[in-house]
Amino acid sequence: MMKKNSNKNIETFEELSNLGDYSFIKNLNCDPNSKLNGDNKSPREIFSGHYVLVTPTPIKNPIYISHSQKFFEELGFSEALTNSEDFIKMFSGDMHNISKLTQNIGWATGYALSIYGTEYYAQCPFQTGNAYGDGRAISIFEAIINDKRWEFQLKGAGKTPYCRGADGRAVLRSSVREFLAQEHMHALGIPTSRSLTLFTSKDEQVKRPWFRNNSYSKEPEVMIDEDVAIATRVASSFIRVGQIELFGRRARKNEHENALKELEMIILHLIDREYSEVIRKDLSLEEKVILLANEFQNRLTSLVANWLRVGYCQGNFNSDNCAAGGFTLDYGPFGFIEMFDPKYQSWTNGGMHFSFFNQPIAAQKNFKSFCNSLKLLFNGNSESLQKLQEIENNFSNVMQSKIENMWANKLGIDKFNFELFEELINLMIETKVDYTIFFRELSNIPNDVYLLEKSFYKNLENEEIKIKWNNWLEKWKLHINLKDEESTQELSNKMKLINPKYTLREWHLVWAYQEAENGNYEPVNELQNIMTNPYSEQTKEIEEKYYVKKPSNFFGIAGISHVSCSS
Numbered sequence: 001m002m003k004k005n006s007n008k009n010i011e012t013f014e015e016l017s018n019l020g021d022y023s024f025i026k027n028l029n030c031d032p033n034s035k036l037n038g039d040n041k042s043p044r045e046i047f048s049g050h051y052v053l054v055t056p057t058p059i060k061n062p063i064y065i066s067h068s069q070k071f072f073e074e075l076g077f078s079e080a081l082t083n084s085e086d087f088i089k090m091f092s093g094d095m096h097n098i099s100k101l102t103q104n105i106g107w108a109t110g111y112a113l114s115i116y117g118t119e120y121y122a123q124c125p126f127q128t129g130n131a132y133g134d135g136r137a138i139s140i141f142e143a144i145i146n147d148k149r150w151e152f153q154l155k156g157a158g159k160t161p162y163c164r165g166a167d168g169r170a171v172l173r174s175s176v177r178e179f180l181a182q183e184h185m186h187a188l189g190i191p192t193s194r195s196l197t198l199f200t201s202k203d204e205q206v207k208r209p210w211f212r213n214n215s216y217s218k219e220p221e222v223m224i225d226e227d228v229a230i231a232t233r234v235a236s237s238f239i240r241v242g243q244i245e246l247f248g249r250r251a252r253k254n255e256h257e258n259a260l261k262e263l264e265m266i267i268l269h270l271i272d273r274e275y276s277e278v279i280r281k282d283l284s285l286e287e288k289v290i291l292l293a294n295e296f297q298n299r300l301t302s303l304v305a306n307w308l309r310v311g312y313c314q315g316n317f318n319s320d321n322c323a324a325g326g327f328t329l330d331y332g333p334f335g336f337i338e339m340f341d342p343k344y345q346s347w348t349n350g351g352m353h354f355s356f357f358n359q360p361i362a363a364q365k366n367f368k369s370f371c372n373s374l375k376l377l378f379n380g381n382s383e384s385l386q387k388l389q390e391i392e393n394n395f396s397n398v399m400q401s402k403i404e405n406m407w408a409n410k411l412g413i414d415k416f417n418f419e420l421f422e423e424l425i426n427l428m429i430e431t432k433v434d435y436t437i438f439f440r441e442l443s444n445i446p447n448d449v450y451l452l453e454k455s456f457y458k459n460l461e462n463e464e465i466k467i468k469w470n471n472w473l474e475k476w477k478l479h480i481n482l483k484d485e486e487s488t489q490e491l492s493n494k495m496k497l498i499n500p501k502y503t504l505r506e507w508h509l510v511w512a513y514q515e516a517e518n519g520n521y522e523p524v525n526e527l528q529n530i531m532t533n534p535y536s537e538q539t540k541e542i543e544e545k546y547y548v549k550k551p552s553n554f555f556g557i558a559g560i561s562h563v564s565c566s567s
């Protein structure tokens with residue numbers, strides 16, 4: 001029997017805990033060497049099983065910073081929950097003595113790592129891949145709420161067997177970034193893990209590599225002490241491509257007698273959690289797997305096209321940061337582009353392969369890693385193998401058509417036109433435009449380039465470039481084919497639903513986390529309010545503060561223009 005909250009509102013912690021419904025326990029295997037009391041916090045190899053039981057390590061004297069009001073509303077959570085002692089304990093990592101919980105031990109999962117399609121083992125301290133996985137993310141709760149299953153996961157909740165000797169913590173800086181970015185992404189209409197709550201502590205600090213003030217260095221220069229934090233994120237599952245790969249690798253190498261079975265189990269669990277609406281239960285395993293590949297490709301390509309639309313770059317788009325449900329996951333080395341540059345990459349360790357315009361290829365590499373694991377379930381059946389191969393071979397076509405569609409939508413035209421697009425991109429590079437402001441201003445359907453100037457980082461002194469822009473605008477007008485005032489207004493409104501007014505700029509985030517470090521949480525809340533309405537016109541005051549280009553003194557500055565540490 002599924003427990004549901006048909007009455008919608010959850011007023012007390014007890015009502016919340018009563019909804020606990022842990023499907024992973026029946027679908028998956030526990031690591032046979034897990035201590036059942038959850039005291040599994042030292043790095044060790046885990047050879048089989050899908051999860052390890054781990055009790056979170058609470059942060060001391062947790063300080064509440066914020067919760068996502070929108071997500072609370074969607075879940076039917078009462079605001080009063082944030083005052084509940086048990087609620088605070090649970091989401092700051094203290095699961096001891098919460099008597100109302102049926103499962104008061106958390107769980108972490110192992111996963112493999114492929115970088116741009118190449119399998120890696122070196123990041124595992126044992127070089128086998130058996131000790132790589134959730135090093136600091138611990139899931140603690142699963143429930144069906146308003147007919148939808150959600151998994152609640154603490155990030156920064158202490159060591160797990162996968163912590164690789166690191167501290168298992170997340171710092172306030174990265175937690176504020178993830179907390180705000182998740183809800184912003186959702187408001188942009190792009191699938192993502194969600195933010196529930198954010199807590200910090202003034203009684204525990206950890207060291208992280210960072211930069212000196214106003215430094216231009218690309219490499220971290222100093223170790224700094226940072227306050228710890230726990231942000232709770234929520235998703236239909238946290239299964240990653242890397243996780244599927246871990247079981248695929250074990251099955252491929254026949255590492256133990258249940259290896260193939262465990263691969264099948266994780267695939268069926270993935271379907272159950274993420275694809276049950278599109279994959280019927282009565283189909284054969286092979287049919288299910290083919291449909292899964294097809295639907296994941298569909299979601300992943302839409303996801304990346306959407307990222308390009310809003311200027312989001314996942315600077316570390318490895319297979320272990322690629323959610324198998326096709327949504328955005330792991331807001332560490334991310335950035336929303338400001339001055340347009342196809343090679344934009346804000347994470348100094350990320351490399352060009354995870355740069356802005358290369359995200360589609362990075363996604364394709366992850367998809368290939370995913371398919372390599374699926375193949376093992378076909379037991380050599382050539383017909384199924386061929387079907388899967390065809391899906392895989394079609395990735396770039398599907399991706400390309402979604403990207404073209406996205407550009408057409410951004411430009412308010414019915415059909416993508418390569419010449420128009422190419423000319424625009426070249427002009428955008430030449431003039432140095434702010435990506436968000438440019439497309440938003442274009443949505444006003446300007447008649448002359450001076451109406452776009454708000455988005456230019458360089459003054460248009462040169463007549464030649466002005467002429468080029470005006471020629472481009474004229475060409476564009478032929479494609480949008482406006483009849484009258486009314487149709488112009490209609491198109492403008494439509495384009496404004498595609499081209500956001502507000503995106504989360506790194507220097508706004510820096511301000512919010514620096515203030516938070518000083519105990520002022522107002523900026524976090526202000527940004528939350530503004531960035532969860534990214535398409536709306538907001539007040540004049542907000543416009544003046546947030547609808548602005550990156551200030552020139554922030555260019556090249558470490559910690560603002562690029563980051564070295566995502567954790």
Ligand SMILES: Nc1ncnc2c1ncn2[C@@H]1O[C@H](COP(=O)(O)OP(=O)(O)OP(=O)(O)O)[C@@H](O)[C@H]1O
Pocket residue numbers: 132133134135136137162163164166167168169170316320321329330331332566567
């Ligand atoms: N401070 C830490 N302690 C333990 N493990 C860590 C720490 N920081 C990162 N890791 C682990 O290192 C790996 C790579 O880190 P990465 O930055 O991709 O992930 P993350 O930001 O921790 O988490 P996620 O992908 O869960 O959002 C992950 O497996 C992560 O769990």
Ligand SMILES: [Mg+2]
Pocket residue numbers: 320321330
């Ligand atoms: Mg990660």
